[in-house]
Amino acid sequence: MSPIIQRRQSGLSALNDFFWRAADSGRRRTAPLRAIVIFGVFFAPLLSSWSGYADEGAPPWPVDSVEQSAWSLIIQGKPVELGLSLPDDQTCNDASADSSGLRKIVIGERFLLDIIADSKLSAMVPRTGIHIVGACFSKLVDLSNVHVPWPLRLEQTRFTHGFWMKRGKLSGILSLTGSYLGFTKEQDPLEAELNKHMALNLKGIKAESNVFIHDVFVDGLTSMVGARIDRTLEMDRSTFTESVDLGGIETKESLIISRGIDQNRRRTALRDRLIMTEARVGLSLEIQWTNISLNLRLTRAKVTHDLKLGNSTFGGNICLDSAEIGGNVEPTNIVFAANPEKERNRCDQPESFRPGISFVDLTSARIGKMLFWNASGDYTVELDGLTYQRLGNVENQDIGKDEMKDAEHNETSSKDRVNSERQRKNHRLTWIDWVERDKTFTPQPYQQLATVFRTSGDSEGADKALYLAREHTKEQAWEDREYKRYGILFLSKWIISYGIGFYFLWVLIPVAVVTFSGAFVLCLSQNSARPARPASTTHSTSRLNNQPPTKFLHRLAFSLHHLLPVIELERSFDEVKLSGFARWYFYAHRLIGWLLGSFLVAALAGLTQGR
Numbered sequence: 001m002s003p004i005i006q007r008r009q010s011g012l013s014a015l016n017d018f019f020w021r022a023a024d025s026g027r028r029r030t031a032p033l034r035a036i037v038i039f040g041v042f043f044a045p046l047l048s049s050w051s052g053y054a055d056e057g058a059p060p061w062p063v064d065s066v067e068q069s070a071w072s073l074i075i076q077g078k079p080v081e082l083g084l085s086l087p088d089d090q091t092c093n094d095a096s097a098d099s100s101g102l103r104k105i106v107i108g109e110r111f112l113l114d115i116i117a118d119s120k121l122s123a124m125v126p127r128t129g130i131h132i133v134g135a136c137f138s139k140l141v142d143l144s145n146v147h148v149p150w151p152l153r154l155e156q157t158r159f160t161h162g163f164w165m166k167r168g169k170l171s172g173i174l175s176l177t178g179s180y181l182g183f184t185k186e187q188d189p190l191e192a193e194l195n196k197h198m199a200l201n202l203k204g205i206k207a208e209s210n211v212f213i214h215d216v217f218v219d220g221l222t223s224m225v226g227a228r229i230d231r232t233l234e235m236d237r238s239t240f241t242e243s244v245d246l247g248g249i250e251t252k253e254s255l256i257i258s259r260g261i262d263q264n265r266r267r268t269a270l271r272d273r274l275i276m277t278e279a280r281v282g283l284s285l286e287i288q289w290t291n292i293s294l295n296l297r298l299t300r301a302k303v304t305h306d307l308k309l310g311n312s313t314f315g316g317n318i319c320l321d322s323a324e325i326g327g328n329v330e331p332t333n334i335v336f337a338a339n340p341e342k343e344r345n346r347c348d349q350p351e352s353f354r355p356g357i358s359f360v361d362l363t364s365a366r367i368g369k370m371l372f373w374n375a376s377g378d379y380t381v382e383l384d385g386l387t388y389q390r391l392g393n394v395e396n397q398d399i400g401k402d403e404m405k406d407a408e409h410n411e412t413s414s415k416d417r418v419n420s421e422r423q424r425k426n427h428r429l430t431w432i433d434w435v436e437r438d439k440t441f442t443p444q445p446y447q448q449l450a451t452v453f454r455t456s457g458d459s460e461g462a463d464k465a466l467y468l469a470r471e472h473t474k475e476q477a478w479e480d481r482e483y484k485r486y487g488i489l490f491l492s493k494w495i496i497s498y499g500i501g502f503y504f505l506w507v508l509i510p511v512a513v514v515t516f517s518g519a520f521v522l523c524l525s526q527n528s529a530r531p532a533r534p535a536s537t538t539h540s541t542s543r544l545n546n547q548p549p550t551k552f553l554h555r556l557a558f559s560l561h562h563l564l565p566v567i568e569l570e571r572s573f574d575e576v577k578l579s580g581f582a583r584w585y586f587y588a589h590r591l592i593g594w595l596l597g598s599f600l601v602a603a604l605a606g607l608t609q610g611r
Contacts, residue, residue: 059121060114067111070132074115075124079131079153082107107132109139116146125150129172132157140184143168144201151209154179159199162220167204175212176200183220196221197242203227213238224249232256237265243272243294252282259289267291273316276301284327287312298323309334317359321382328369328392336377362386373434381437383445391431391452428453428461432468441472463501470498495599507600511563514596518559518589519552525582562586563593 061067070080082105112130115121129151136158144166151172154163161184163176183197193201199220200213210231216238223245224233232253249255257274259267273294274287279301286308287296294316298307301320306327309318313335336358357378364385371392435445446469453461474489492498497506561573578586 060118061108061111066105066107070107070111070135071115074130075126077126077128079133080135082132082134082136105134105136106138107135109137109141112141112143112148112152113146116143116148122149129153131155136160140164147171151175153177158182162199162201164198164201165205166201168202168206170205170207170209173209173212174207175210175214176216177212177214179216181216181218181220193221193223198223199242200224205229207231210234218242221245235268237268239269239271241271243275244270245275246279247275247277248279249276250280250282254283254286255279255281256286257288257290258286273297278302284308292316295319303327306330313337314358317361319361320365321361321363323365325365325367328371329367330371331373331375332371334373334375336375336379338377338379372430379437380439381434382440383435383438383448384440384442385444387448388452391427391456424458424461428458428464432461432465435465436468441476443469443473446472459501466500467498470500491595492599495596499599507596511560511596514563514589514592515556515559518563518586519555521582521585522555522558525578525580559589562589564597 059068059071061071066082070082073080115125115130127150131151131153132155134156135154138160140161140163141159142164144164145168146165147169149171151174152170153173153175155175156178157176157180159179159181161182163179163181164184165174181199183199186193186196186198186201188194197220199218200216200222202211202224204226205224206228208230211229211233213233213235214237216235218238218240221242222240225245226248227233227246227250229249229251230253231251232255233249233251234256236256236258246255257268259265268290270290270292273296274292275295275297276285277297277299279285279298281301281303284305284307285298285301285303286306288308288310290312292312292314295318296314296316297319299319300322302324304326306329307325308328308330310330310332311334315337317338338356338358357380360373360379360381363382365387367386367388369390369392370388431449435449438445446465450462450465450469453459453465470489470493474486474493477483477486477489489498495507495510558573558576577583
């Protein structure tokens with residue numbers, strides 16, 4: 001029940017009691033008093049309510065204040081242009097500034113909050129929202145946990161102690177283009193940033209449109225942890241003096257940190273680290289024309305389309321461990337400039353970390369297409385568990401099945417084919433050299449590279465990658481003192497070249513060497529043979545009288561017959577008995593044959609391809 005109705009009912013009850021008391025006493029002279037009471041009971045509440053409605057929604061600022069002037073422009077849908085032009089080293093309360101001029105640009109920190117809190121004032125703001133240019137807020141502007149139902153554009157404005165909108169909600173765009181943000185120390189003991197200098201605090205914000213942070217100077221920490229942005233977040237040409245934490249941020253469109261479309265404008269500068277752990281980007285993530293002094297952390301991040309890192313400089317590491325990139329990774333023309341004196345220059349202290357050398361961590365990352373890392377400066381990589389579907393060459397072109405088929409159907413000149421083969425070879429060597437940058441050896445990166453090479457039709461490149469993996473495995477076995485494994489790999493290398501591709505045919509080389517060696521031994525021990533039984537006239541070697549062959553070709557056949565147990569060239573060769581050195585040599589000769597045959601069978605069966 002409304003207060004007015006309650007007051008009316010209580011007034012009627014009092015009037016009724018008064019009337020009957022007057023009637024009982026018979027004093028008729030109280031009639032004028034009763035009329036006054038009736039008027040007060042019935043009409044006074046109405047008058048008070050009318051005056052209350054007239055006052056509600058009225059601006060709470062003085063008539064001659066800058067807030068009142070700004071409000072009159074806002075409700076007309078016009079931008080509030082106050083013309084702030086203070087240097088970066090001055091504040092809104094600087095005594096050296098013109099006090100009369102300051103009064104025209106300084107806005108109270110509760111100006112926006114007063115509008116949002118008053119439903120009448122908030123309803124008077126047009127759909128275009130609030131657009132303030134060149135203002136100065138002398139204290140912290142804190143819009144935490146509030147809902148801003150219209151666009152908010154605070155451009156070329158000085159926030160002396162920062163701009164906070166923790167866990168707020170914004171129905172339109174948020175633009176801080178051209179503004180300066182100072183800092184305020186976080187005092188909330190429940191916040192992870194307790195006692196830190198927070199300048200731009202949009203932690204947990206929910207924005208239904210774009211967020212623009214163009215040409216902004218942020219003199220403190222930036223936090224957008226857990227933010228949800230329905231469109232694009234743009235941070236072009238801005239400078240951040242301390243770390244930027246975008247951990248867990250989610251944008252339904254792109255996230256852009258660049259210098260914009262104007263190529264003559266300055267680069268974005270992050271003087272500390274950029275943290276985007278577990279970020280979710282609906283389209284592309286662009287970090288181009290940007291200087292990042294310390295680490296770029298994209299651990300467990302998910303980007304639906306491309307990750308573009310072109311023309312950027314990294315003073316620390318790039319951490320893409322367990323990240324998922326649906327499109328291309330384009331690290332073109334990037335520069336690594338690590339500072340050996342900064343101990344924070346690392347990604348969880350990898351084993352191959354060396355001071356002064358940047359580190360690219362791609363452990364367990366999943367990428368659609370990997371373009372070549374065209375980078376300058378000294379850096380190492382960690383590739384264990386990295387998977388990708390395609391590769392790009394130095395010119396960022398695909399080497400894939402479709403292009404291979406097109407090349408087969410198209411008639412090209414012999415010169416074009418030679419150039420194409422040369423480009424393919426350069427492409428192959430470039431990627432193999434890149435994988436070789438991983439100082440902590442694991443077989444998986446080489447096997448992944450071989451798989452993509454073979455899928456694209458480059459079997460030679462795949463075999464080369466697998467061969468290098470076996471070489472490193474052999475070296476690691478020696479370092480780990482696994483001598484049995486090392487011995488097997490050593491023999492596998494020199495007998496069948498690890499059984500990779502058609503390299504197992506190299507076994508013919510030791511077969512030929514041992515065959516000629518056996519023939520040479522027979523030549524030296526011509527008189528060392530003794531017959532086992534009388535010669536048979538039915539054999540073709542009866543003319544030899546069970547003696548070792550005397551002709552060179554027969555000696556080669558005899559040596560090959562005893563070398564390979566699966567080959568039987570002449571049955572009578574088994575009846576020849578040798579003595580002396582030749583006898584003991586051909587015992588070893590047979591053992592060598594069994595060894596070569598075993599490795600050959602293992603290569604044909606694919607047993608040498610296992611881990």
